Amino acid sequence: MKRFLVSLVCVSFFSLLLPSSGQAALPVTRHTVMWSIPEAKSIPVKINQLANRQMKRVYLHVAVEGDRILYRTFVEVAHAAGIEVYFLFGQPRWITNEGTTFRPNVEDPLAWITLYQSETMQHPDGISVDLEPYALPEWTTNQSAVIASYQRILTAFQERATAEGLPLQLFLPFWFHTVTDVSGRPVSAWALDLASEVTLMSYRTVYGGGNGLSAITLVDTLYAANHQHNLSYALEFTELPETPSITFYGQSRQALNQLVNQTMNSSLPPRAIVYHDFEAYQAFMQNTK
Secondary structure, eight states, X not given: OHHHHHHHHHHHHHHTTSBOTTOOOOOOOEEEEESSOOOGGXXXXXXXXXXXXXEEEEEEEOOTTXXXXXXXXXXXXXXXXXXXXXXXXXXXXXXXXXXXXXXXXXXXXXXXXXXXXXXXXXXXXXXXXXXXXXXXXXXXXXXXXXXXXXXXXXXXXXXXXXXXXXXXXXXXXXXXXGOBOTTSOBHHHHXXXXXXXXXXXXXXXXXXSTTSHHHHTHHHHHHHHHTTOEEEEEEEOSOOTTOXXXXXXXXXXXXXXXXXXXXXXXXXXXXXXXEEOHHHHHHHHHHOO
């Protein structure tokens, strides 16, 4: 009897994410990622492309050694087009370098944010961080230490973002609810409580089934809904020869529309869908009908 009740509860929770029949899908808020900034003369062209694809926000990766004037120009032109810009930072080695003689590698992005903000009125709309601790070799040898350092660095980003009056957005793998910190808490729950918004790297091309988008996001979706947190999903468009089933590369636009419609028509739709990355999505749209 107990097993039956547990199964019934799980099925009831899962049904919350199933598309509601007979209802029109909610409009999609589209975000995207850009891993390199265009040259100054190409920025208006790129912003125009983003606008044509109805992108509301772009996560623009920052090279801290790059020309800050380019980022000012990008923000200015994007804002004129009604597009938000979040500065994206991401380097896994910052995690294990934290608190060592290589600490400047950690502080560079935090100092860059403050310096940039002090130099211009063309401020970003938020700060984004994509650190992937599981990419480090230490993940398999000393996972608890890596997670602790990961949390300290994200907390430092959150403090700097708050000091600058900016929201913090984080990219997380969809399975971080299965990883716990030293207190035994799921890392995804900790991150959802820390940040203004979390985007799950939920790269799937189908909605239903045990390995579909609905199933793999279920735990975090329910947590976000219960705690009034903002949660978004990311879709992949780059070519991935080793894992072709998780990217829309080589697939049809019909398949994409079906997944997006099912996602937005669920009882707990995400705040936004992040199309990763923009160049791959642009190529996909140009090559499909």
